[in-house]
Amino acid sequence: MNQIECLLLSGSPRGKKSTSYVTLEYLQRQLEERGHLSELFVLSNASKDEAILKRIRASIISANHVVLAAPLYVDSLPSHVIEFLEKIVSGRNSMSLQNTPKFTAIINSGFPEASQNILALEICKQFSREAQFEWMGGLPFGGGAAIDGTPLELSGFRGRHVRPAIELLADAISNNEVVPESAIELMNKPVIPKRLYIMASQSRWKRIAKRNNVDDLSLQPYMNE
Amino acid sequence: MHILILDGRIEKSSKDDMILDSLQEIAKGRHWSIEAISLNTRSIAPCKGCFGCWLKTPGTCIINDDAREITKKMINSDILIYLTPIVFGGYSHLLKSQIDRSIGLVHPFFKRINGEIHHRTRYRKYPSIFGIGISQLDESMIGDLFKKHIQRNAINFHSPHHATEIIPIDQDKSAIMESLSHGLANLEVHL
Numbered sequence: 001m002n003q004i005e006c007l008l009l010s011g012s013p014r015g016k017k018s019t020s021y022v023t024l025e026y027l028q029r030q031l032e033e034r035g036h037l038s039e040l041f042v043l044s045n046a047s048k049d050e051a052i053l054k055r056i057r058a059s060i061i062s063a064n065h066v067v068l069a070a071p072l073y074v075d076s077l078p079s080h081v082i083e084f085l086e087k088i089v090s091g092r093n094s095m096s097l098q099n100t101p102k103f104t105a106i107i108n109s110g111f112p113e114a115s116q117n118i119l120a121l122e123i124c125k126q127f128s129r130e131a132q133f134e135w136m137g138g139l140p141f142g143g144g145a146a147i148d149g150t151p152l153e154l155s156g157f158r159g160r161h162v163r164p165a166i167e168l169l170a171d172a173i174s175n176n177e178v179v180p181e182s183a184i185e186l187m188n189k190p191v192i193p194k195r196l197y198i199m200a201s202q203s204r205w206k207r208i209a210k211r212n213n214v215d216d217l218s219l220q221p222y223m224n225e
Numbered sequence: 226m227h228i229l230i231l232d233g234r235i236e237k238s239s240k241d242d243m244i245l246d247s248l249q250e251i252a253k254g255r256h257w258s259i260e261a262i263s264l265n266t267r268s269i270a271p272c273k274g275c276f277g278c279w280l281k282t283p284g285t286c287i288i289n290d291d292a293r294e295i296t297k298k299m300i301n302s303d304i305l306i307y308l309t310p311i312v313f314g315g316y317s318h319l320l321k322s323q324i325d326r327s328i329g330l331v332h333p334f335f336k337r338i339n340g341e342i343h344h345r346t347r348y349r350k351y352p353s354i355f356g357i358g359i360s361q362l363d364e365s366m367i368g369d370l371f372k373k374h375i376q377r378n379a380i381n382f383h384s385p386h387h388a389t390e391i392i393p394i395d396q397d398k399s400a401i402m403e404s405l406s407h408g409l410a411n412l413e414v415h416l
Binding site for chain 2: 112201202222
């Protein structure tokens with residue numbers, strides 16, 4: 001089996017304390033166990049630091065496989081991720097291409113239904129076409145807020161579906177295969193029943209609001225009189 | 226009736242004003258008020274994902290830049306027009322920045338809409354959305370993705386109605402007018 005060079009890109013603006021980042025960290029360890037190399041970057045750092053963007057661009061040239069993990073923002077990718085992907089397409093269109101890396105996307109959201117991430121994955125697929133990458137499929141990750149930046153090895157019950165799904169993804173990357181249906185099925189399994197997910201989310205919001213000394217979550221500051 | 230145009234075009238050519246001119250003309254004919262905001266001239270930082278607009282300063286983004294003023298205009302409009310080049314089937318990063326920064330317009334708590342979980346309303350009334358996607362690639366799949374994007378956003382934004390028109394980048398004025406009139410007529414019939 002040939003050693004694969006992977007480029008892992010985290011699209012959450014929350015940096016290392018995000019579901020996107022810890023998912024890629026777990027994937028990175030799985031890839032290392034299988035004898036492959038990987039680099040992991042936080043894209044919001046590339047937005048602020050041209051040197052990081054240059055390093056990512058250089059890594060794309062040598063990468064066999066690129067994996068983007070990002071949160072769902074209003075049905076799509078966060079704006080800084082879109083801007084980054086536009087720069088990648090522009091860069092690849094302006095030079096003679098030497099490689100066609102494989103590309104996989106993992107989209108996680110605070111909604112419990114993985115299906116709400118499908119549009120964002122379709123957008124990633126379209127990016128892949130325009131960047132002349134080879135689309136290898138996507139993983140929609142519903143209820144990702146349950147992970148909330150906890151390393152997957154420590155996420156216990158909450159991570160019981162995403163851990164084996166990422167292990168299956170690492171196997172697929174090793175074998176140059178598309179994202180397996182078995183991984184998608186695992187990600188589609190609810191972390192907890194929907195009704196409990198709603199209750200747990202709302203309890204969490206209330207706890208955080210209380211810590212912030214906020215009594216009323218329903219303010220309407222922009223109502224015109 | 227008040228129309229707010231969020232113009233997410235990054236660069237504009239002389240042809241581009243045909244779209245804004247046409248929208249102004251249509252609004253004038255209907256005695257609607259209309260305002261266009263060129264997002265490339267505004268200071269709108271990307272969303273930090275901090276949930277401050279839900280849990281620290283409910284309804285208001287903690288970042289104090291132009292996004293606050295634009296968000297207030299959004300909720301106080303009747304029709305919200307998303308004017309944007311179609312980027313990978315979605316919005317330009319400029320338009321997406323503003324939309325990401327406006328999630329304080331909905332409440333953090335969830336509700337079911339047609340069996341799916343979405344954030345519930347913060348305000349009593351939300352604008353309808355008219356998506357105008359400028360297409361550089363001649364592929365119907367891209368237009369379909371954009372339409373789906375507008376449809377999904379309309380659900381999450383509790384818009385009573387939505388419409389989408391795809392305008393090829395080399396479209397002439399009369400065809401642009403026809404597309405825009407068609408899109409607005411689809412909304413007008415419900416309003």
